[in-house]
Amino acid sequence: MAFIEVKNLRKVYKLGNEKVYALRKIDLEIEKGEICCILGTSGSGKSTLLNMLAGLEKPTRGDIIINGTNISKLSEKKLARFRQENTGFIFQSYNLINQYNALENVGMPLMFKGVPPSKRDRQAEKMLKLVGLESRKKHRPNQMSGGQQQRVGIARAFVAKPNVVFADEPTGNLDTKTTDDVMRLMVRMCRKYGITLILVTHDLEIADYADRIVHITDGEVTGIEDHVSSYDPEKDNEAGASEKNAETERSAEKNDPGQTEKK
Amino acid sequence: MKIYDMLIMCLRNLWRRKGRTLLTVIGVVIGSCAVIVMISLGLGMSQAMDNMMETWGDLTAVTIYNGGGGGMYYADGGMSTQSSDKDKPKLNDEALAMLSSIDHVSYIIPKMEVPAEMVTVVSGKNDRYKLTWANIVGVDLLILDKMKYTAEQGEMPTAKNKDSALVFGSEIAYQFMDTKKHGSAAFTYKQQLPDGSWSKPFIETVGGTIKIAINNSKKQNEDGSYQYGGKGYEYKFTGTTVLQQDPLWETPNSLLIDIEAAKKIISDYNRLNNVKNAGNPEYSQVKLSVDSINNVEAVHKAVEELGFNAVSMAKERNEMQGQLGVIQMVLGGLAAISLLVAAISITNTMIMSIYERTKEIGIMKVLGCFIGNIRIIFLMEAGLIGLLGGIIGTIISFIISAVMNSLGSSGLSDMFGIYTEGGGQVSIIPVWLVLLALVFSTVIGLISGFYPANRAVRISALEAIRNE
Numbered sequence: 001m002a003f004i005e006v007k008n009l010r011k012v013y014k015l016g017n018e019k020v021y022a023l024r025k026i027d028l029e030i031e032k033g034e035i036c037c038i039l040g041t042s043g044s045g046k047s048t049l050l051n052m053l054a055g056l057e058k059p060t061r062g063d064i065i066i067n068g069t070n071i072s073k074l075s076e077k078k079l080a081r082f083r084q085e086n087t088g089f090i091f092q093s094y095n096l097i098n099q100y101n102a103l104e105n106v107g108m109p110l111m112f113k114g115v116p117p118s119k120r121d122r123q124a125e126k127m128l129k130l131v132g133l134e135s136r137k138k139h140r141p142n143q144m145s146g147g148q149q150q151r152v153g154i155a156r157a158f159v160a161k162p163n164v165v166f167a168d169e170p171t172g173n174l175d176t177k178t179t180d181d182v183m184r185l186m187v188r189m190c191r192k193y194g195i196t197l198i199l200v201t202h203d204l205e206i207a208d209y210a211d212r213i214v215h216i217t218d219g220e221v222t223g224i225e226d227h228v229s230s231y232d233p234e235k236d237n238e239a240g241a242s243e244k245n246a247e248t249e250r251s252a253e254k255n256d257p258g259q260t261e262k263k
Numbered sequence: 264m265k266i267y268d269m270l271i272m273c274l275r276n277l278w279r280r281k282g283r284t285l286l287t288v289i290g291v292v293i294g295s296c297a298v299i300v301m302i303s304l305g306l307g308m309s310q311a312m313d314n315m316m317e318t319w320g321d322l323t324a325v326t327i328y329n330g331g332g333g334g335m336y337y338a339d340g341g342m343s344t345q346s347s348d349k350d351k352p353k354l355n356d357e358a359l360a361m362l363s364s365i366d367h368v369s370y371i372i373p374k375m376e377v378p379a380e381m382v383t384v385v386s387g388k389n390d391r392y393k394l395t396w397a398n399i400v401g402v403d404l405l406i407l408d409k410m411k412y413t414a415e416q417g418e419m420p421t422a423k424n425k426d427s428a429l430v431f432g433s434e435i436a437y438q439f440m441d442t443k444k445h446g447s448a449a450f451t452y453k454q455q456l457p458d459g460s461w462s463k464p465f466i467e468t469v470g471g472t473i474k475i476a477i478n479n480s481k482k483q484n485e486d487g488s489y490q491y492g493g494k495g496y497e498y499k500f501t502g503t504t505v506l507q508q509d510p511l512w513e514t515p516n517s518l519l520i521d522i523e524a525a526k527k528i529i530s531d532y533n534r535l536n537n538v539k540n541a542g543n544p545e546y547s548q549v550k551l552s553v554d555s556i557n558n559v560e561a562v563h564k565a566v567e568e569l570g571f572n573a574v575s576m577a578k579e580r581n582e583m584q585g586q587l588g589v590i591q592m593v594l595g596g597l598a599a600i601s602l603l604v605a606a607i608s609i610t611n612t613m614i615m616s617i618y619e620r621t622k623e624i625g626i627m628k629v630l631g632c633f634i635g636n637i638r639i640i641f642l643m644e645a646g647l648i649g650l651l652g653g654i655i656g657t658i659i660s661f662i663i664s665a666v667m668n669s670l671g672s673s674g675l676s677d678m679f680g681i682y683t684e685g686g687g688q689v690s691i692i693p694v695w696l697v698l699l700a701l702v703f704s705t706v707i708g709l710i711s712g713f714y715p716a717n718r719a720v721r722i723s724a725l726e727a728i729r730n731e
Contacts, residue, residue, distance in 0.1 A: 056629065056725045076634055084631035095626050095728055099279055111268050112632040156630075 002029035009062035011048055022048045024219040035190055035197045037210035045219040050200045054166045055079045067163055084113045088157030090167035094149040096141035103137040106155045127155040147178035158189050164196040183209050188233045264636040273643045287612040291652020294602030295704045299660035301598040303690040305591035310691055312583050316576055320511055325551040325563050325575040329354045352570045355543040365565045367558035368551045375401040375525045376547035381532045386466040386473045392439040400517045401525020404428055416505040417469035429473050429500035430519035433508040436464040471502045480536045492535045606711045613645050613715035624719055625727020634720045641716035642709055649708020653701045664690040
């Protein structure tokens, strides 16, 4: 059984008397650790699919099974718990909370899980180090550039070591150079932790980072292609020295029993 | 999410919107201040009223007077006022047992008056000094303290000497006249001498010997007085105490002896003068002391159900309390309106803040925050506004209360139409009122936050994060 299974998924919006078919019939399987890109033009239904995979929207029909849990049938409370334990989010518009500094923003998912502040800050700090923003931990989002904000967003998505990270046009607001940096960072993080990444974009260049590309047109899957990324983190010499350091720290972390603690 | 994380989040949110928080808190401050001050004024009035009534009589007492004021002891009989209503229960020992078994009666104080025409009270050599009007009252001499009488001279009687002890009211010693003199020389008056001490009566009070002789009603002297009963009908008492004048003027013109001695005198008189059908001696007055001022009315009713005529302050107090209650309700109502306005402003503030934080709430939801936690955060914020307002309001109320009390009873109490006798407080803030105010303002905050919190919970995460 695949890590993520989407069966016969449909989503219909009602606009007045008219029915709008956002998703007609989607069947999809995504394996653990895979980087999957959902590629489509605007209005193709790709964001709707992502939202449903993340449990933010209820499907009109069909099932979404992630790691053995049918999330389309979960109550609001169980869904929240599911998100705490299994998912991370990266948004196009970063969606950091402006009143909190970078460290607090990164630690937020841990706070919702009930991790005590000292441990939370320690883990968040490691994450910030990994994304190369250690020196900015006391800065607020509005004191940072778009690229930096998205790095904070990535740190926040990965801090709780989720099983799957959802990214909705994560580079939509970034320039080409920064886009590459951010994409590489995301891929490296996923590979390191064995995390599944589901990426929604309309940008073919970004799709190049994926293991699999799912084409969506007008709410239907029009093609699934396996893909070998031209980017291999193993051969990436540009990866920051800080990341290498963090790598050694991470192996030490494995011995830390508190790391796996959940609420 | 841990409680302290939620609390810190709340405090940061309140701090982030300092100005608005402050304004909302001020609303609660005004409201809680109004409530506390108004209630404290009501309590002050109520206290002043009780103080005032206490000068009219003991508020916790129910007093039973025997119908005819001891009239049945008239020697020629038939004059008893009791004869007209025979079904009336007699105020005798049986009645005492019944009265003392009434709920909430802590103790009873029976009094037995020895009618003045029964005895002659004399003192000094050859019975030179004679009491003009022998007002003798039998009471339990051991509980004079309990009856709130205090000694001016001498010591209160003890179990050892009570049988022959005689306690003077503050004035009665001056009512002995000198039978050897005529005109004004035969009398003394209680007056303060230039050196500050009191003038001396003819008789010796503390330590002096006083003779109470039973009259023979058949042998009348020329001057209208009766002859003594002779040997065996004379009792010697020793003066032990002079009482201070009591506020209700019950004792100044009385001689107090032990109630058993009084009973004996009355029965001796009846024997000497062949009074028949006297029955058990009846008490002239029984005072029931009630454990709490609030039970006085119930005891009063119970006493009347037994068929006695009772007097207590319960009815007067209830009437006055009732009037006060109306004033208090009006004041409280006015205060409550300002608290209601404060509550609405809390709701308004919270709704505004939720509009501003829609995106933040959405992000929190997407990141896995339980909706219960979101509700708690907003309720906590509203509750904190209420509590903060309550605390500041209480502090300010204490200041207002102190100012009003220092302005004194003169100005303010007149304004509210009450009198405070001697240093009464206009405004009283007891501990329970402080606690009540704090709890109440917090609850008001929570109630005001209920609707906004539910709104926050219902915000769609998806809409919120799209909201740019």
